[in-house]
Amino acid sequence: MKLDTRAMRHLAAEDWRVLTAVEMGSKNHEIVPTPLIEKLARLRGGVSGVHRSISALAKVGLIARVKEAKYDGYRLTYGGLDYLALHTHASRKDVYSVGNRIGVGKESDIMVVADHSGKQCVLKIHRLGRISFRTVKSNRDYLKNRNAQSWMYLSRLAAMKEYAFMNALHEEGFPVPVPLAQSRHTIVMSLVDAFPLRQISEVPDPASLYADLISLILRLASHGLIHGDYNEFNILVKEIKSTAEDGTESIVLEPVIIDFPQMVSMEHVNAEMYFDRDVNCIKRFFLRRFHFTPSQPGPFFKDAKKTVGKGGLKRLDATVEASGFTKKMLKDLEAAIKDKKTVGEGQEGANEDDEDDEDDYDKDGDEDSEEEEGEEEEGDDEDEGEGRQEALLSGGLS
Ligand code: ADP
Ligand code: MG
Structure with missing residues (x-):
């Protein structure tokens, strides 16, 4: 869309x-x-x-x-909700103009936007609840309860949850984008000048990047959290040039983590599965891409579990729950995301032939003039070829 x-x-x-x-x-x-x-x-x-x-x-x-x-x-319509959110961002002076789309997933659009000073930021528009109705077909209850608001409700929940986690992680000093604003199903955050790990074909020292990524998993765990989708699309890698005292230049790689709507607590009933999946995702990628195998097994959930909140570490899972997220909200969102995962698993090629899903969702068939979904891979840079920023409003806003 x-x-x-x-x-x-x-x-x-x-x-x-x-x-x-x-x-x-x-x-x-x-x-x-x-x-x-x-x-x-x-x-x-x-x-x-x-x-x-x-x-x-x-x-x-x-x-x-x-x-x-x-x-x-x-x-x-989705367009109407987009406009309302942008209108709010514009009147709060968080967004002045909208530029190119840099990413598209099955359940989000990522746009570069600029604020009043011309600083570029990222607008993430959550689009949950209108995809993967193929799997939903087998779920009568969901279908029965499905109504016009469900996509609005779920997309808003995803944005709220992502924003809450980004705030908590940012405050705790984790390498994440700076959260700037949230309205309805959208968030505004800082633009990270980096490529997703997925687009990086070579690194000077895979072992050190691997160690950094694993220690991030462990650091999250010690604060009570599991990312839940820790893959090469959701890890951006910054290249920072550094010059040593003797004048030799080297490049230091710094990972930045994004994409938080599916984060779970270390107390979640399936925490171990999520934890292992995150770890294995990184292992698999490093083996495939860099032919790197770690010398040690693990890390293991049971060890990570012992570190939760240790030495007075802030429990970020509790912080987010305290920020107004009810158990029902978390459950609703989790169900929707799980549903998306079944279809989106692996992310590559997962978008194939979902036109019928669209039809299925949007009976009126009036608002979606989609042409692009189903062809693009999530996370791949995309150039819409326009390279301009479209100012949102000409005059002053009330
Ligand atoms: P999704 O939930 O659809 O996976 P993500 O938050 O993972 O959405 O973003 C999709 C892609 O957009 C990322 O893989 C990345 O390439 C790009 N992206 C997202 N946020 C930022 C950001 N703050 N800075 C730079 N690129 C970003
Ligand atoms: Mg992602």
Whole structure:
């Protein structure tokens, strides 16, 4: 799903009010009845103004009319939610313009954005809940409960959780992007000037990078956490030039970890499985890519478990839970992510032929003009060829 911000500058203040009204209404209504939109928007111009805005919003695909419904109504589209989030980021001065997309996963879009000072940052848009309905088909309960809000709810949860973890990890001095802002299903973070490990074909000293990556796993564990998707796509490697006293130059590699919606506590019932999977993922990659085999076995979960919170180390799993995440939220998100993993496992080639899933999800078939998904690999750099930043709003924002 492409983020096209062009229509943003043409929306009037009333249009934003109406769009916000549809968002508010969709908390309790799968399809928001038009009279409710009128009521929530409370435009000075009255009902006719609301109708004008509704047409304008529907025309650019931010809301969609649902025809087969028992009553006349609209629902918010992904594009509409994107616009609302960007509008919030813009009015808080976190984002000024949107540039190229640098990454696309099955459940996220990664865009380069700039703030008012021109500093480049990264906007991650979570897109959970509209994928992998092939596996969901076998899950009646999920299907039954599926409604217009589920993708909104799940995507928002993913962004909230990711942001909470990024904050906690950043505060604790872990090498992660700097969390800058969050709204709805999106987060803004610093742009890491580095390539994913996956794109690195050679390193001067695999053993030392391997040791760094394993010690990060252990350091996370000592704070009560498991990354849960510790792979070559989610580890960015910074190349830092350093000059020794005798003038010889060398390059030091510094890993930066990203992608946190699936992080789990060391207390999770399946913690050992997640821990081992993270460790093995790195081992497998180092063997395949760099023909490197560590001289020691492990690390092992049972040893890592003993270090949790030791010496007064802050429990970051508890910090995040204390930040307003209810058990139900974590469970909902976990179920959705597990579902995605079944399809997305291995990430490569996992996007094949999911068009039917899209159809299945979006019965109205009106908002998605996808052409790119299903062909791209997550994490691969992508150049949309435009190289420009699109300012979000021309004038001042209320
Ligand atoms: P997903 O949940 O879809 O896997 P990620 O957060 O892993 O999303 O991001 C996907 C890709 O986007 C990464 O592999 C990386 O190439 C790029 N990326 C994400 N965040 C940043 C960042 N802060 N700086 C630079 N590149 C990033
Ligand atoms: Mg990722």
